[in-house]
Amino acid sequence: MNEQLSLYSAHFQLTGRCNLACRFCGQRKGMLASSGSDELCTADWIRCADELKCAAKRSGHRPEIMLWGGEPLIYPEFDLLTKTLAGQVFSLGIVTNGTLLEQHADVVCECLDRIFVSIDGGRVDHDAMRGTGVYDRAAAGLSAIRKRRGKLVLLCTVSDLNVDRMAELPDSLLELNPDEIVFQPLIYLSKREIADYRNFSKEVFQCDYPELSAWQREEDLDFQHRLSTGLKKLAGKDYPVPVRFTPHCHPLEKDTARCQLPLHHVHIRHDGAVGFCTDYFGFSAGNVREASLAAIFGSSRANLFRQAQAAGRLSICRHCPWCRQQFGSEIPADIPYHFDFKSIINNQTENQKCRCLIG
Numbered sequence: 001m002n003e004q005l006s007l008y009s010a011h012f013q014l015t016g017r018c019n020l021a022c023r024f025c026g027q028r029k030g031m032l033a034s035s036g037s038d039e040l041c042t043a044d045w046i047r048c049a050d051e052l053k054c055a056a057k058r059s060g061h062r063p064e065i066m067l068w069g070g071e072p073l074i075y076p077e078f079d080l081l082t083k084t085l086a087g088q089v090f091s092l093g094i095v096t097n098g099t100l101l102e103q104h105a106d107v108v109c110e111c112l113d114r115i116f117v118s119i120d121g122g123r124v125d126h127d128a129m130r131g132t133g134v135y136d137r138a139a140a141g142l143s144a145i146r147k148r149r150g151k152l153v154l155l156c157t158v159s160d161l162n163v164d165r166m167a168e169l170p171d172s173l174l175e176l177n178p179d180e181i182v183f184q185p186l187i188y189l190s191k192r193e194i195a196d197y198r199n200f201s202k203e204v205f206q207c208d209y210p211e212l213s214a215w216q217r218e219e220d221l222d223f224q225h226r227l228s229t230g231l232k233k234l235a236g237k238d239y240p241v242p243v244r245f246t247p248h249c250h251p252l253e254k255d256t257a258r259c260q261l262p263l264h265h266v267h268i269r270h271d272g273a274v275g276f277c278t279d280y281f282g283f284s285a286g287n288v289r290e291a292s293l294a295a296i297f298g299s300s301r302a303n304l305f306r307q308a309q310a311a312g313r314l315s316i317c318r319h320c321p322w323c324r325q326q327f328g329s330e331i332p333a334d335i336p337y338h339f340d341f342k343s344i345i346n347n348q349t350e351n352q353k354c355r356c357l358i359g
Ligand code: SF4
Pocket: 018, 019, 020, 021, 022, 025, 026, 027, 028, 069, 070, 071, 097, 130
């Protein structure tokens, strides 16, 4: 195995189901599961965790697990699984919409090192994106975990609905007592990028991915301009907690080969399929029901994906913010977690000028 390969980080997508139907959700538009019939059971996840632990020990890293969905708190044995994992060496986190936190507050407060909750602004903005009453349910959940030991990060998706209020959003979010706020733009892919990936995947990975169309949206100069304006206003303010922005692809990056997630990380789907990416499920290197995690991670099929990604052949990488997220404590130093606001503003402005000239 390539000496750069060292598995120590995993997303456990406990379920493909969700209790919300957010208007922008690509998962919802054809990617979420309608039933839990094919979900891995708790014993399967514990076995995956054991294998991750062994692999991480060999690599010398602390193993990291992020519990994910759909909505992970829907998973029937969430509390049992989380308590089992928390008693071990793992750095343990969750990404949740927060609406079920009240019912699981004790476990979340005691067991999790990092708690990422999706909140898109105050009540009006959040409910416009995620449904009436969702803000109050999430706020009640956050109130129930005030005595947590882990770090609370609010993930704020910036879309057409809230982009014009970016500068005010941190003030609304601070009312919820976070330790950090992260903004990220909506994930989207152009029609061309979707077609490119599907053609490539059919040809090289021997599998199609029609669900990718759920993310379709064309580049939008007007939105980019509004985003730049919002970022400029944010940059001029001070906040009592870190406020960050994770763009899709930085204009200074010549290609997308910087993502190193496939070298140390896996995303295990609710049905056991193993890929590398958080929001794109089309590729599977194998299934943990049929092979060990180590065998899948080191397989020729996994290497095929790595080669394609390193060669910049995957159009999906152009709009992926996940390689920058601080999900792990040991993200390689040369992967920028975020870019400083000034550099983003300059580059957004340059981008707009270029696009205007081209257009
Ligand atoms: S909470 Fe997340 S997974 Fe559920 S519908 Fe909303 S964006 Fe999609």
